[in-house]
Amino acid sequence: MLALVSPALLVILLLIVLPVGWLAWQSIYHDGFTLENYRRVFTEDIYWRSFALTFEISLAVTVIALLLGYPVAYLANSVPRGWSILILSLVVLPFWTSVLVRAYAWLALLQRTGVINQFLRYLEVISEPLALVHNTFGTVVATVHILLPFMVLPLYATMQKIPGDLMQAGASLGASPSLTFVRVFLPLSLPGVLAGCTMVFVLCLGFYITPELLGGGRTVMVSMLVSRNVELYNQFGAASAVAVVLLLSVLVIFFVVSRFISLDRVLGQR
């Protein structure tokens, strides 16, 4: 049996474990051991600001995705099967469109001469085009769009397992629909909320394409810090240290979350 897994395992070891290990090594070793790279990451302004910005954006994206995703998952769970399949297909459809294609679509929609600005000017709501892209706003709009399915699917999976009788029981005991929702349904859906939020937050931490294409150079997320240190400045040690800190953040989040819910629940959605 071990012989059967070994080719796949070898690919994983050589192409992800070894490269990440290399990064970790490179972050502390350059003609001798050094913590200089980490000193820079933790003390220099540009690194700090980028990490802070990345966590802020990830938090905002997670909260928005939850607020948008919860109603959709709730609706999909409460309508007849045919409708819920339709809703879920609409959610998953963009999932299988290349992230790059969707970033391009958002550029087309949001730019100064883009679809939304032209439409708003046609309606004479605005006279000057709004700056919707090449800033943090555009980044967040596109990132939420890309990550929303990762929120809706675990939410829906959890809601499916909540027995409908419980709601009826609540109603029969005299609770109003909103009270049954708050006291019964919402608490029972929390594992799904946690799974969805974890996935969205973690994926957002490492997001690269949308901030690079829609951030206009001002929204420097951690992933861009890594790539610029490699491509522009040849600062391999610094890039590695940033990558290691990012990876550790992700692993810590997964570890903490795994104390509350099974990780299969978080990862099994794709």
Next chain:
Amino acid sequence: MMRASPARILLYVISALVLVYLIMPVLIIAPISFSGARFLSFPPPSFSTRWYQQYFSNPAWMQATRVTLTVAFLTVVIATPLGVAAAYAICQSKLRIMRIVHMALLLPLVVPIIITAVGIFFVYAKIGLVATMPGLVLANVMLGLPYVVISVLAGLQSFDPAQEMVARSLGMNRLRSFFAVTLPQIKSSVVAGGIFAFISAMDETIVALFISGGQYQPLTKRMFTALRDEIDPTIAAISTLMTAASFMLVLLATRLRRRNASC
């Protein structure tokens, strides 16, 4: 039947808006790609296929397309058997280490892709695999493996292993019984896993940005570079074709999966 309370109506409205938000970008690309205008405008002032002509007559785009299709094809050919073998072993074996193996195979989904990309770039730079075809294919095999493993494991869960035992008790060896009994029954989840690996390789951008170069640049890398400079409607044409390809493949994969689930 539930009465349409104000809360319920609000739920419908919000959900509808969210679904429009999800779908709009996917739908906007196709009309732009058929626009006759040089600059992006909506609705398009005239209908034309010039961006498609531009795409099909440009040698650089065509070369990139060949690279993408070759990489995606080779990825499927390599990742599918590796993934099937691994999933089968994970499912059959009771060794505790298999849980760790299972987790390891899902690593590509856990490690932020930018970190994987930079790490692979450093390793490739040492051994001379940057800007080569084998380098690109290997990276995509690694990224595609989890999809095959997840899909095949799901297929194996609905398969009764006793059937294979019967075949073996009748004198078939393990290999033959796998090909004669097990594989035909999990065929559709194998194909579905392969399709997802293909799409993953076709859409992969970030690793390619770091490790591909020269004549071995896939479509996504050229598109990314082009997007940084200007918005060329040729990209809308390519995007439309890519999206259409993805959707057809996903449709195929989900139909296969559903058929598999029913037997």
